[in-house]
Amino acid sequence: MTDCATSHLFRGARLFDGTRFHEQTDLRVGADGRILEVGRDLKPAGVIHECRGKWLLPGLVDCHVHFREPGLERKEGYAFGSAGALHGGVTSLCEIQNNPPLMVSAELLAQKKSALVGVSRVDYAPYGTLTHESVSALPEMVGHVPAVKCFLGGSTGAAGVKDEASLRLLFQAASKANLKVVAHCEDNSIMREVKAAAPPEMATRHDFMRPIRAEVESIRTALRVAAEFETDLHVFHVSTARGAQLIAQAAAAGQKVAGSVGPQYLLVDADEAHEMAQNRFKINPSIKDSAQREGLRQAVASGALAMIGTDHAPHPLGDKDRPYAKAASGFPSIDLLLPLLFAIHDEAGLSLEVLLAAATSAPAKEFGLAQKGQLQPGFDADLVLVDPSPSAARTVDESQLPSRSKWSPFHGRVLRAWPEQVWLRGQLAFSNGAVVGEPQGRPLFD
Numbered sequence: 001m002t003d004c005a006t007s008h009l010f011r012g013a014r015l016f017d018g019t020r021f022h023e024q025t026d027l028r029v030g031a032d033g034r035i036l037e038v039g040r041d042l043k044p045a046g047v048i049h050e051c052r053g054k055w056l057l058p059g060l061v062d063c064h065v066h067f068r069e070p071g072l073e074r075k076e077g078y079a080f081g082s083a084g085a086l087h088g089g090v091t092s093l094c095e096i097q098n099n100p101p102l103m104v105s106a107e108l109l110a111q112k113k114s115a116l117v118g119v120s121r122v123d124y125a126p127y128g129t130l131t132h133e134s135v136s137a138l139p140e141m142v143g144h145v146p147a148v149k150c151f152l153g154g155s156t157g158a159a160g161v162k163d164e165a166s167l168r169l170l171f172q173a174a175s176k177a178n179l180k181v182v183a184h185c186e187d188n189s190i191m192r193e194v195k196a197a198a199p200p201e202m203a204t205r206h207d208f209m210r211p212i213r214a215e216v217e218s219i220r221t222a223l224r225v226a227a228e229f230e231t232d233l234h235v236f237h238v239s240t241a242r243g244a245q246l247i248a249q250a251a252a253a254g255q256k257v258a259g260s261v262g263p264q265y266l267l268v269d270a271d272e273a274h275e276m277a278q279n280r281f282k283i284n285p286s287i288k289d290s291a292q293r294e295g296l297r298q299a300v301a302s303g304a305l306a307m308i309g310t311d312h313a314p315h316p317l318g319d320k321d322r323p324y325a326k327a328a329s330g331f332p333s334i335d336l337l338l339p340l341l342f343a344i345h346d347e348a349g350l351s352l353e354v355l356l357a358a359a360t361s362a363p364a365k366e367f368g369l370a371q372k373g374q375l376q377p378g379f380d381a382d383l384v385l386v387d388p389s390p391s392a393a394r395t396v397d398e399s400q401l402p403s404r405s406k407w408s409p410f411h412g413r414v415l416r417a418w419p420e421q422v423w424l425r426g427q428l429a430f431s432n433g434a435v436v437g438e439p440q441g442r443p444l445f446d
């Protein structure tokens with residue numbers, strides 16, 4: 001067992017500090033669970049962990065997950081979801097409640113956060129919900145949430161913004177309260193038109209039913225309204241090259257806007273998604289064609305999309321294995337985040353520095369997680385120890401994943417870089433495929 005009142009020295013690792021790699025580097029963790037020193041040949045003291053041949057990374061920060069607690073624990077819940085997070089190398093997450101009760105008041109947020117103490121194995125920051133119902137509560141959410149979530153276009157379990165007048169009211173209110181807005185962008189009216197006119201052979205193609213222009217037009221609208229009210233905007237799970245470009249252009253012109261992308265949009269294309277049995281890759285926004293995938297890879301490489309979040313959205317397989325139109329959207333993926341980042345590197349040639357920064361330091365800065373995402377003195381000692389060598393690659397076996405749903409669209413893929421140990425604030429939380437000790441997760445905002 002790990003004694004939390006002891007200092008630890010991790011010695012001789014290849015260390016990624018949140019921005020770049022350092023060879024044969026040591027890291028000391030203080031008794032308070034913070035990083036004390038990082039450097040070469042630190043004085044041996046405390047518990048020594050020899051890490052030669054291993055890589056030491058900051059615990060990943062996943063800025064987009066759904067754990068469905070409270071209210072829909074049959075689909076996941078924090079006990080399962082946070083164990084899955086550790087399995088994927090994630091120690092901090094920003095989580096969206098997209099089933100009732102939506103997080104429309106400071107009181108509901110406080111209740112949710114306190115109910116998760118002793119349940120969550122990783123640190124957590126629930127988003128507030130941005131709807132007409134929450135407008136009057138926004139000022140009291142300030143300082144207690146990383147941002148507020150707005151749905152432009154319907155998705156699982158949450159009503160979308162109905163019209164532009166509503167959007168204007170909500171973005172203006174968030175700006176006035178000085179809260180960042182995180183948004184799901186897909187245009188409902190375009191999707192309705194497509195549905196009404198879909199030929200039968202296309203009516204089960206998710207990329208046809210939720211097309212490129214539905215996202216692009218929705219992002220265009222969101223950017224225009226955000227610019228008008230100077231709303232700080234983050235567009236989630238960008239699935240189109242044009243969408244990424246519009247965000248980058250607005251940011252370059254001085255608008256407060258950024259975007260993130262899910263690993264699935266960088267790894268899979270629409271044909272593969274369509275051919276996958278049981279609607280496993282059905283997700284909103286839809287996974288687009290290979291040209292979009294290539295454009296998104298370039299957007300990550302260039303920094304136009306500087307963050308990666310999973311959109312972990314678990315359902316029992318029975319909720320997916322239905323005729324297309326009735327199948328739930330979304331799938332579990334947090335359990336595999338670190339191996340998926342390496343798969344993107346291996347398949348798309350993107351640099352590991354860029355990919356790892358996109359899931360550590362970049363989202364921590366974007367969402368105000370001051371102690372997270374970097375291996376630097378003063379930061380929380382959230383650590384992932386991993387052997388990413390090809391000889392340590394394994395085949396994904398969905399039955400072994402901790403997330404409650406016990407299935408994965410990546411089942412059968414050979415992936416490398418499975419976390420061996422994960423430490424949360426200086427305490428061992430996961431080792432050799434299993435969680436360790438009692439849940440120690442804390443809220444990242446009071």
Ligand SMILES: [Zn+2]
Nearest residue numbers: 064066311313
């Ligand atoms: Zn989502």
